[in-house]
Amino acid sequence: MGGTSRRADRLITLGLALGTVLWLLAVEGREGFGRDEAQYMRAGERYWGWFEELATNLRQGKPGRSFGASAIDRYWSDNAPDHPVIMKTLSGLSWRAFHTCTCTGPARGLHPIPVQGRHWTLPLFSRDSTAFRFPAILFAALLVAMVFRFARAWLPPSAAAAAAVLTLAQPHYFFHAQIACFDAPIATMAFAVGFAYWKSLRDPRWGIAAGVLFGVALGVKHNAWLMPFFLVAHFLWMRRGDLRARRLPRPPLAFVAMLVLGPIIFFLHWPWLWNAPVARTRAYVVRHLDHEHYNFEYLGWNWNQPPTRTAMKLLRATAPFVETGFTVPVTTLALAAFGAAALVRRRRDEALFPDGESEAPVAAQPSWLRPGADVDRAPGAFVLFQTLGPLCVLAVPSTPIFGGVKHFLTAMPYLALLGGIGLTSIARGLVGALPIARARLGRAAPAVLAFVVCVPAVIETRRSHPDGLGHYNLLAGGFAGGASLGMNRQFWGYSVLPMLPDLEARAPENRRLFWHDVLSDAISMYKREGRLAMGVGDTGFGEDGIKRSEIGILFYEKHWAKYEGWFWEFYGTTQPIYVRAREGVPLVTLYRRGAR
Amino acid sequence: MDNDQVVGPAPGPTPSAMNSRSLPRSAPPLLIAAAVVLLALVETAAALIAPSRAPTDADWAAAARQVRAEFRPGDLIVAAPAWADPILRVHLGDLIPIEVAGRLDDDRFARVWEVSQRGARATATTGGTVALEQRFGRLTVRRIERQAEPVGYDFVARWADAQVSRVEAARTVGCRTVADRIQCPDLSFNFVHRQIVEVDNRLREALLAQPVGQAVVAIEYPAVRLGRVLVVATGLHDTWMRKAARGTVEMRVIVGGQPQALPTTSDDSGWTRTRIDTTARAGQVVPVRFEITSPAPYARHFAFAAEARG
Structure with a gap:
C-alpha cells in the first residue's frame, strides 16, 4: 500500500468514525431510556462522586480517605455486582465534562449525589443524557473505524468502507449503539480483541495489546469471558497441523497476555472489588452464570425459563439464528453468504483476493511470539468462529435470551465484514465479466455496487429508529411482520x-x-x-x-x-x-x- | 471473454452464436451482481413504502363508524391480526365490555365484526359467512354471521350461586362470601374469586381457585339448567406463577351425579376447553360440582370458566 493510499485510508477511517458520531448524536435524543440505561446513568454519576470526593481529599492532603472501604462502597456499590464499571465511569466523566448545567435548578434533588453548586463544564450537549451516552457513541465510531481498518487488509477501500457502514446500519445494533449501555461497546471490544489477536499471529507487539484490550473488555461487560473460547478455537484450527502431528502448540503470546493482563486490569479498574476481591468477584461471576431468565417473546412464545420439552428446546435453539435472519438487513445477509462462500473457496496460503494480505507463511519455524507466521492464518475459520461463536452460545437452550440480538451483538461486526468480503467477490466477478471496452465502468463498478448495497441497510436503520427493537427486516415483514410472527417488540420501557x-x-x-x-x-x-x-x-x-x-x-x-x-x-x-x-x-x- | 472474436468478422461461429456461447462464462457474475442490486432496490423500496401500508387514524375512525352504525348488543368485534386489538379498542372499546374481551371462547357469538388489515383473518370468524364487507383505506370491515351456541348458564357470572367447601381427610370445611369472593377459613389463599386472569398471556374472565394440598376444593352450583353441551375451560393464571412452579392441577366435574375428568392442567396447557355432551339431559336442572386437587399446589393459580350452552 503506497503513502497516498495510506493517507486515503486514514481519511476514510476518520470520515467513517466522524459520520458515525454525527449520525448517532443526531438521532439519540429520540430514543428513550430503558430500565438498565437509566440505572447505568445513575451509577455513572455516582461513580463521578467518588472522583469528586477524591479531588477534595487530595486538596486536603488526605487522599487515603477515598480508598477506605466505606468510601469506596458508598459510591461503587451502585449497580454492583451486576456490571463492571468502565462504561459507567466513562459515562459519568463525560456527563461531568460535557453537560449543560442546570443542576442548581428545580431538578437539583434528582441527582444521585448532592449537587454542591453550579458545575463548570464544556457544555457540548444540552441534555444530560447525551453526555452520558457520548462514550458509547465514541465506542461505536471506534468499531466502525476498526472494521474498515481490519477489512482493508483483505478488501479494496470501497468494500471495506461498505463493511464498516453495514456494521452500523443494522437496526438492532444501531439501537444499542447510541445508549449508555454495554452491548454495543462490548461489540467494539470483541472486535478490538479479535483484531489484536489476528495481528498478533504475525506481530508480537499485538500479543501484548490483545492482553490489554481483553482486560478492558472484561471491564466493559461479561461477554468478554467468551472471547478466549472463540479465539482458541481458531488458534487450534490454524495449528491443526500440530495436532495432527500429536504435539500441542505452545500457547501464543496473545493468550498468555490475556491470561495475565486481563484479570489484573479487570481487578484494578473496579474499586468495588478491592475490599473483598475473592468474595465479590465470585458474586459477580455467579450473578451472570446464574442469571434469571427474564421474559422475552420469540416466535409467539413467552420465554422466561429454560425449556424442558425437546420440541421447545429445539425451537429455543433456533433463536439467535432466526433473530439474526429477521433483523439484519437482507442485502447484508446475502452479501455475508457470498462472503462465507469466498472464504471457503480460498486456497491455503493464498490471499483472500489478489490485492489483499498474503497468507503465505513468512517463517519456517513455529514461534509462540508469532504463532501464525509459519502457517496459513485461516481467515475463514477466524471470521467463522467470531461470527457463529456468540450465536452458538445463545443457541444453548439453558441460556437466557431476554436481550434478543443484543446478547450476540459481538457477532455483528464480523457479519458485516463477511458482507464486505461477499461484496468484493461479487464486484470482482462483475468487473471480470464486463467487456474490456467498458474499462471505465469496470473501475467504477465496485464503488457503485458498494454504495447500492449500503442504501437498504441505511434506509432500514433510519426507518427503524427510535424503535429498533421492534423492527424486523424484509424477510419478516417489518414491524407488522415481526408482530405477526410473535417476535419481541421492545423491552424495559x-x-x-x-x-x-x-x-x-x-x-x-x-x-x-x-x-x-x-x-x-x-x-x-x-x-x-x-x-x-x-x-x-x-x-x-x-x-x-x-x-x-x-x-x-x-x-x-x-x-x-x-x-x-x-x-x-x-x-x-x-x-x-x-x-x-x-x-x-x-x-x-x-x-x-x-x-x- | 475474447472480445475480438465477438466483434470481429467471421471466421468461426456467427456473433450471436458466440454471444450465447460466452454467456455461461460472463452471465453468472453479471446475474449475481444484478440479483444483489435488485435485492437492494426491493429492500429499499419496501422500507420506504411499508410505513404507508399501515392503517391511518382516519381509516380506523371510518371503520369504527361503520361498525357502530350496525352494531347490535351481543355482537363480537375483533381485530385481525390480533395484535391490532388495542387500537381497535381505542375506537370501539366502549362496545367491548370486560366480559366480552375476556370471553371463554368465540362460539357464543352469532355476529362477528372483523376489522382486518394486511389480508389477515381472525379465528373468531371461522365457519361463518360474510354478510358485509367494506374497505376503509387500509382496513377492511367484515360482518360474519354464523351458527352460535346460546349460553344458558354462565358459571362465572353466577359465581355467587356457588357453594364452596374444602374437603380434607377428616372433615369438610364450609366457606362463605366475604366482599368480592368466597373465602374459606384458615388459609388466606383458599378462595374463589371472579376476576380477569392471564392464561397463556391472554386475558380471560374466570374464577380463580387455588388448589390446597391434601384437600379437595369443591365448588358446587346447586341448580343449573343444562343445555346440549357444558363447556369448561381451564388454565393457570399469571406468567410469573407459571414460572415459579411446575405442579399440575386436576379438575373433575360432576354433572348431576355423573363425574367427568378434565385434562390435567400444567404450565404448558394454555387455556384448555373441554366440551361435555349433555344432550341427553338438556333442559334438566341439576347440581354441577367442580372439584380441584393438586399434588403440588404451590403457586398454582388455577382458573376456570364454564358455560352451559345450547
Missing part, C-alpha cells in the same frame, strides 16, 4: 419517550400516573432534562401502582398481559385513550380511569 408531551399535558391526572416499566431513574432523567414537568407523579409498580393511579401506560410485551387485566378491572374499561404504534403495531397504551 424505553419506548414511552414520544408520549411524554401527551402525558405532561394530561394534568392534573398525571399527578397520579402509573409508569409501568419505566423506572424512577428514567423518570428522574426525563425531568432533569426538562422533558417532563416536575409535578408529574409516579404511583409505583405493580397492582397497587395501578390501583392508586388516575392514568397509566402499558408496554406491549406478552408477559405484561396481566397488567392490562388490572387496568380493565380497576379502571372499569377495556378502552385505552391512546395507543402509541409503529406502522400500526401497538407499543404503548394509555388508559384513563373510567374513560368512555
Whole structure:
C-alpha cells in the first residue's frame, strides 16, 4: 500500500468514525431510556462522586480517605455486582465534562449525589443524557473505524468502507449503539480483541495489546469471558497441523497476555472489588452464570425459563439464528453468504483476493511470539468462529435470551465484514465479466455496487429508529411482520419517550400516573432534562401502582398481559385513550380511569 | 471473454452464436451482481413504502363508524391480526365490555365484526359467512354471521350461586362470601374469586381457585339448567406463577351425579376447553360440582370458566 493510499485510508477511517458520531448524536435524543440505561446513568454519576470526593481529599492532603472501604462502597456499590464499571465511569466523566448545567435548578434533588453548586463544564450537549451516552457513541465510531481498518487488509477501500457502514446500519445494533449501555461497546471490544489477536499471529507487539484490550473488555461487560473460547478455537484450527502431528502448540503470546493482563486490569479498574476481591468477584461471576431468565417473546412464545420439552428446546435453539435472519438487513445477509462462500473457496496460503494480505507463511519455524507466521492464518475459520461463536452460545437452550440480538451483538461486526468480503467477490466477478471496452465502468463498478448495497441497510436503520427493537427486516415483514410472527417488540420501557408531551399535558391526572416499566431513574432523567414537568407523579409498580393511579401506560410485551387485566378491572374499561404504534403495531397504551 | 472474436468478422461461429456461447462464462457474475442490486432496490423500496401500508387514524375512525352504525348488543368485534386489538379498542372499546374481551371462547357469538388489515383473518370468524364487507383505506370491515351456541348458564357470572367447601381427610370445611369472593377459613389463599386472569398471556374472565394440598376444593352450583353441551375451560393464571412452579392441577366435574375428568392442567396447557355432551339431559336442572386437587399446589393459580350452552 503506497503513502497516498495510506493517507486515503486514514481519511476514510476518520470520515467513517466522524459520520458515525454525527449520525448517532443526531438521532439519540429520540430514543428513550430503558430500565438498565437509566440505572447505568445513575451509577455513572455516582461513580463521578467518588472522583469528586477524591479531588477534595487530595486538596486536603488526605487522599487515603477515598480508598477506605466505606468510601469506596458508598459510591461503587451502585449497580454492583451486576456490571463492571468502565462504561459507567466513562459515562459519568463525560456527563461531568460535557453537560449543560442546570443542576442548581428545580431538578437539583434528582441527582444521585448532592449537587454542591453550579458545575463548570464544556457544555457540548444540552441534555444530560447525551453526555452520558457520548462514550458509547465514541465506542461505536471506534468499531466502525476498526472494521474498515481490519477489512482493508483483505478488501479494496470501497468494500471495506461498505463493511464498516453495514456494521452500523443494522437496526438492532444501531439501537444499542447510541445508549449508555454495554452491548454495543462490548461489540467494539470483541472486535478490538479479535483484531489484536489476528495481528498478533504475525506481530508480537499485538500479543501484548490483545492482553490489554481483553482486560478492558472484561471491564466493559461479561461477554468478554467468551472471547478466549472463540479465539482458541481458531488458534487450534490454524495449528491443526500440530495436532495432527500429536504435539500441542505452545500457547501464543496473545493468550498468555490475556491470561495475565486481563484479570489484573479487570481487578484494578473496579474499586468495588478491592475490599473483598475473592468474595465479590465470585458474586459477580455467579450473578451472570446464574442469571434469571427474564421474559422475552420469540416466535409467539413467552420465554422466561429454560425449556424442558425437546420440541421447545429445539425451537429455543433456533433463536439467535432466526433473530439474526429477521433483523439484519437482507442485502447484508446475502452479501455475508457470498462472503462465507469466498472464504471457503480460498486456497491455503493464498490471499483472500489478489490485492489483499498474503497468507503465505513468512517463517519456517513455529514461534509462540508469532504463532501464525509459519502457517496459513485461516481467515475463514477466524471470521467463522467470531461470527457463529456468540450465536452458538445463545443457541444453548439453558441460556437466557431476554436481550434478543443484543446478547450476540459481538457477532455483528464480523457479519458485516463477511458482507464486505461477499461484496468484493461479487464486484470482482462483475468487473471480470464486463467487456474490456467498458474499462471505465469496470473501475467504477465496485464503488457503485458498494454504495447500492449500503442504501437498504441505511434506509432500514433510519426507518427503524427510535424503535429498533421492534423492527424486523424484509424477510419478516417489518414491524407488522415481526408482530405477526410473535417476535419481541421492545423491552424495559424505553419506548414511552414520544408520549411524554401527551402525558405532561394530561394534568392534573398525571399527578397520579402509573409508569409501568419505566423506572424512577428514567423518570428522574426525563425531568432533569426538562422533558417532563416536575409535578408529574409516579404511583409505583405493580397492582397497587395501578390501583392508586388516575392514568397509566402499558408496554406491549406478552408477559405484561396481566397488567392490562388490572387496568380493565380497576379502571372499569377495556378502552385505552391512546395507543402509541409503529406502522400500526401497538407499543404503548394509555388508559384513563373510567374513560368512555 | 475474447472480445475480438465477438466483434470481429467471421471466421468461426456467427456473433450471436458466440454471444450465447460466452454467456455461461460472463452471465453468472453479471446475474449475481444484478440479483444483489435488485435485492437492494426491493429492500429499499419496501422500507420506504411499508410505513404507508399501515392503517391511518382516519381509516380506523371510518371503520369504527361503520361498525357502530350496525352494531347490535351481543355482537363480537375483533381485530385481525390480533395484535391490532388495542387500537381497535381505542375506537370501539366502549362496545367491548370486560366480559366480552375476556370471553371463554368465540362460539357464543352469532355476529362477528372483523376489522382486518394486511389480508389477515381472525379465528373468531371461522365457519361463518360474510354478510358485509367494506374497505376503509387500509382496513377492511367484515360482518360474519354464523351458527352460535346460546349460553344458558354462565358459571362465572353466577359465581355467587356457588357453594364452596374444602374437603380434607377428616372433615369438610364450609366457606362463605366475604366482599368480592368466597373465602374459606384458615388459609388466606383458599378462595374463589371472579376476576380477569392471564392464561397463556391472554386475558380471560374466570374464577380463580387455588388448589390446597391434601384437600379437595369443591365448588358446587346447586341448580343449573343444562343445555346440549357444558363447556369448561381451564388454565393457570399469571406468567410469573407459571414460572415459579411446575405442579399440575386436576379438575373433575360432576354433572348431576355423573363425574367427568378434565385434562390435567400444567404450565404448558394454555387455556384448555373441554366440551361435555349433555344432550341427553338438556333442559334438566341439576347440581354441577367442580372439584380441584393438586399434588403440588404451590403457586398454582388455577382458573376456570364454564358455560352451559345450547
